Amino acid sequence: MPKSKDTDSRKLLRRLKAVMAEEAQGQERLDRIVDLVADSMRTDVCSIYLNRDADTLELCATRGLNADAVHVTRMRLGEGLVGRVARRRVSINTANAPATRGFRYMPETGEEVFSAFLGVPVQRLGERLGVLVVQSREAREYSEDEVYALEVVAMVLAEMTELGAFVGEGEALRPRHAQQVLLRGVTGQEGSAEGVVHLHDPRVVITNPVSDDPEGELVRLREAVDALRLSVDKMLTQASGDREQTEVIEAFRMFAYSRSWLRRMEDDIDAGLTAEAAVEKEQTAARARMRDADPYLRDRLADLDDLSNRLLRMLTGQGRDSVALPDNAVLVARNIGPGELLEYGRKLRGVVLEEGSVGSHAAVVARAWAIPLVLQAEGITTEALSGDPILVDGDQGVVHLRPDDMVTAAFREKLAMQEQAQQRYASIRDTECVTADGHRIEMMMNAGLIADLPSLAGSGAEGVGLFRTELQFLTRNTVPKRGQLVEIYKRVLDAARGLPVTFRTLDIGSDKVLPYMKPTEEPNPALGWRAIRVGLDRPGVMRMQLQALLRAADGRPSRIMFPFIAQMEEFLEARDLLVRQVEREAALGHAVPSDLKIGAMLETPSLAFAPGRFFEAADFISIGGNDLKQFFFAADRENERVRKRYDTLNVSFLSLIAQIVARCEAAGTPVSFCGEDAGRPVEALCFAAMGLRCLSMRPASIGPVKHILLRSNLAEVRDVIEASREAGEQSARPAIMEYLRSR
Ligand code: PEP
Ligand code: MG
Numbered sequence: 001m002p003k004s005k006d007t008d009s010r011k012l013l014r015r016l017k018a019v020m021a022e023e024a025q026g027q028e029r030l031d032r033i034v035d036l037v038a039d040s041m042r043t044d045v046c047s048i049y050l051n052r053d054a055d056t057l058e059l060c061a062t063r064g065l066n067a068d069a070v071h072v073t074r075m076r077l078g079e080g081l082v083g084r085v086a087r088r089r090v091s092i093n094t095a096n097a098p099a100t101r102g103f104r105y106m107p108e109t110g111e112e113v114f115s116a117f118l119g120v121p122v123q124r125l126g127e128r129l130g131v132l133v134v135q136s137r138e139a140r141e142y143s144e145d146e147v148y149a150l151e152v153v154a155m156v157l158a159e160m161t162e163l164g165a166f167v168g169e170g171e172a173l174r175p176r177h178a179q180q181v182l183l184r185g186v187t188g189q190e191g192s193a194e195g196v197v198h199l200h201d202p203r204v205v206i207t208n209p210v211s212d213d214p215e216g217e218l219v220r221l222r223e224a225v226d227a228l229r230l231s232v233d234k235m236l237t238q239a240s241g242d243r244e245q246t247e248v249i250e251a252f253r254m255f256a257y258s259r260s261w262l263r264r265m266e267d268d269i270d271a272g273l274t275a276e277a278a279v280e281k282e283q284t285a286a287r288a289r290m291r292d293a294d295p296y297l298r299d300r301l302a303d304l305d306d307l308s309n310r311l312l313r314m315l316t317g318q319g320r321d322s323v324a325l326p327d328n329a330v331l332v333a334r335n336i337g338p339g340e341l342l343e344y345g346r347k348l349r350g351v352v353l354e355e356g357s358v359g360s361h362a363a364v365v366a367r368a369w370a371i372p373l374v375l376q377a378e379g380i381t382t383e384a385l386s387g388d389p390i391l392v393d394g395d396q397g398v399v400h401l402r403p404d405d406m407v408t409a410a411f412r413e414k415l416a417m418q419e420q421a422q423q424r425y426a427s428i429r430d431t432e433c434v435t436a437d438g439h440r441i442e443m444m445m446n447a448g449l450i451a452d453l454p455s456l457a458g459s460g461a462e463g464v465g466l467f468r469t470e471l472q473f474l475t476r477n478t479v480p481k482r483g484q485l486v487e488i489y490k491r492v493l494d495a496a497r498g499l500p501v502t503f504r505t506l507d508i509g510s511d512k513v514l515p516y517m518k519p520t521e522e523p524n525p526a527l528g529w530r531a532i533r534v535g536l537d538r539p540g541v542m543r544m545q546l547q548a549l550l551r552a553a554d555g556r557p558s559r560i561m562f563p564f565i566a567q568m569e570e571f572l573e574a575r576d577l578l579v580r581q582v583e584r585e586a587a588l589g590h591a592v593p594s595d596l597k598i599g600a601m602l603e604t605p606s607l608a609f610a611p612g613r614f615f616e617a618a619d620f621i622s623i624g625g626n627d628l629k630q631f632f633f634a635a636d637r638e639n640e641r642v643r644k645r646y647d648t649l650n651v652s653f654l655s656l657i658a659q660i661v662a663r664c665e666a667a668g669t670p671v672s673f674c675g676e677d678a679g680r681p682v683e684a685l686c687f688a689a690m691g692l693r694c695l696s697m698r699p700a701s702i703g704p705v706k707h708i709l710l711r712s713n714l715a716e717v718r719d720v721i722e723a724s725r726e727a728g729e730q731s732a733r734p735a736i737m738e739y740l741r742s743r
């Protein structure tokens with residue numbers, strides 16, 4: 001931008017800074033700012049609209065429009081030109097406002113006489129805060145320099161808003177991050193928690209957006225960028241030899257060395273911003289573009305976002321480690337990978353994510369730990385500050401941020417009731433699970449970490465029905481070595497003290513992408529090259545894993561199953577591979593398992609219709625209900641839109657379960673169910689009524705499921721389900737709930 005404009009812009013920013021430093025009420029400051037901007041830009045009107053709530057903007061100060069309209073004129077997001085600027089997060093610059101699409105006439109403002117309109121969003125890292133507008137009588141478009149200058153002012157306004165410079169009377173001027181907020185998301189893991197927010201990425205606070213010394217700021221920026229580049233170069237050297245990682249870091253490096261990115265930030269500093277404000281201004285612009293970008297561009301913009309965060313932390317000295325993890329921390333993040341979550345460990349009271357999906361591995365980790373998890377809580381990362389009190393209701397998928405006393409009291413009451421229930425469950429922990437009509441149901445737990453194993457004793461589980469082996473692969477940067485896996489599996493078996501543990505071989509693909517595996521672009525990953533398909537096509541890793549499992553058993557009994565078998569041949573092939581490994585181990589002089597049981601996971605409807613020979617060949621079968629249900633209903637388990645559309649108690653699905661049980665019984669093959677639904681009491685009851693005698697679930701579910709089973713009569717439940725079917729009902733749920741209520 002030309003130097004003459006720089007001086008204007010700097011002068012204006014210096015005055016803004018002075019306004020910020022003055023002892024004044026928020027309203028006075030806003031009034032001063034609209035005057036300053038209107039004078040500096042020589043426009044007839046300058047107005048500031050601030051967000052009253054997530055959907056409404058309010059005119060908070062104006063020079064040039066009717067003063068009576070202040071705190072009276074309001075518009076919804078998307079309404080009128082101002083509302084459109086806010087919704088689309090992009091500036092609108094027009095010489096003829098009334099003729100521009102979206103214009104809405106607000107009679108109380110008297111704005112009909114102004115033809116030219118320039119509105120720019122006041123936003124901070126994706127959070128909408130308001131809109132800054134200038135208008136003129138003269139029908140002209142504002143120049144590029146003027147648009148830029150107003151955007152710089154908007155950036156400073158955003159920082160001032162964040163710092164509480166405009167706090168005053170009225171909704172739109174209320175203090176930020178001080179109100180009680182209720183956020184609705186999606187259940188990732190049931191349970192409730194009270195604690196304080198710990199932001200995974202703390203908000204960087206910029207206390208000085210306006211600089212007095214542009215030259216000094218340029219030096220600061222360049223030094224920080226140099227340091228950033230060095231750190232990315234170092235990442236690249238460390239990754240050398242790993243082609244896939246190198247490719248990813250190369251792309252990242254390209255941004256770090258981008259001339260245009262640096263130039264834009266230098267321009268921002270020229271205009272009067274400090275180095276950190278310049279970084280944040282460009283980051284905010286990139287975030288706004290990210291929303292409408294295609295997936296490829298979004299990934300690139302995410303790289304830029306990551307680099308900007310690193311730069312900001314360097315410039316401000318505010319980092320992830322600057323806030324210690326409190327004892328009662330509820331982790332709040334945009335999204336988090338399983339590796340990062342594992343680093344926090346079980347200390348967390350709860351987790352709330354702005355994004356995330358139920359089937360993701362971070363969710364699997366939270367579930368394994370029985371930590372309440374709420375996903376897709378939109379706005380949480382911008383609303384919450386580290387240290388804020390927070391209540392997480394994982395059952396309802398609701399989060400109360402900065403709750404008032406009434407909400408907290410009600411919540412604590414609920415916690416106390418849950419605590420009582422836990423005590424009830426503890427009293428039946430060692431009771432054998434036999435239903436009221438005499439059916440013995442085996443209660444197993446799912447696991448995926450060594451850290452899960454203490455739950456065996458705590459929950460009263462009779463063994464591990466599903467040990468997901470992916471997590472050890474997902475949380476490393478390279479394929480784990482056989483020796484490392486032997487150690488891990490050994491520790492699992494040792495911790496189980498003779499109780500059975502069923503290991504599932506590596507189930508990757510779909511959402512579970514290994515960091516060191518070249519991502520294959522598949523149109524439909526859930527239906528793609530995953531699990532046993534990868535294992536059979538590239539048997540190297542599976543062979544190594546099988547050897548590790550056999551060695552870990554060290555002569556003890558061993559149970560191994562293969563995931564995602566869709567037809568008999570896949571199972572036979574996988575089993576042959578395992579048998580060959582047993583022979584090899586024996587030939588090498590290693591102890592082989594005293595009793596090896598080889599099973600298949602039934603996760604696709606096709607396998608329910610496999611030849612009878614399959615059911616005879618498998619030593620045991622485990623129904624992977626999460627996948628089976630998604631393929632039965634053709635409804636993506638990770639897509640919140642369709643995931644809950646089909647009820648597990650749909651009579652067709654229950655028929656499928658009954659049919660699988662019948663085929664296993666006919667072949668004399670034990671069958672269990674290990675999907676998430678096994679841990680839901682009503683669902684588990686219906687599965688048992690369909691003939692399942694072994695259920696594997698999260699440890700925390702064993703108490704509630706056993707509690708309902710102990711008091712149930714399975715024959716009666718089956719009759720209720722059959723009656724629903726005969727009555728032509730789609731789901732047995734209403735009848736089952738009615739039956740349970742009546743008892
Ligand atoms: C399942 O699909 O039900 C299952 C247990 O496996 P995962 O959830 O790991 O796919
Ligand atoms: Mg599965």
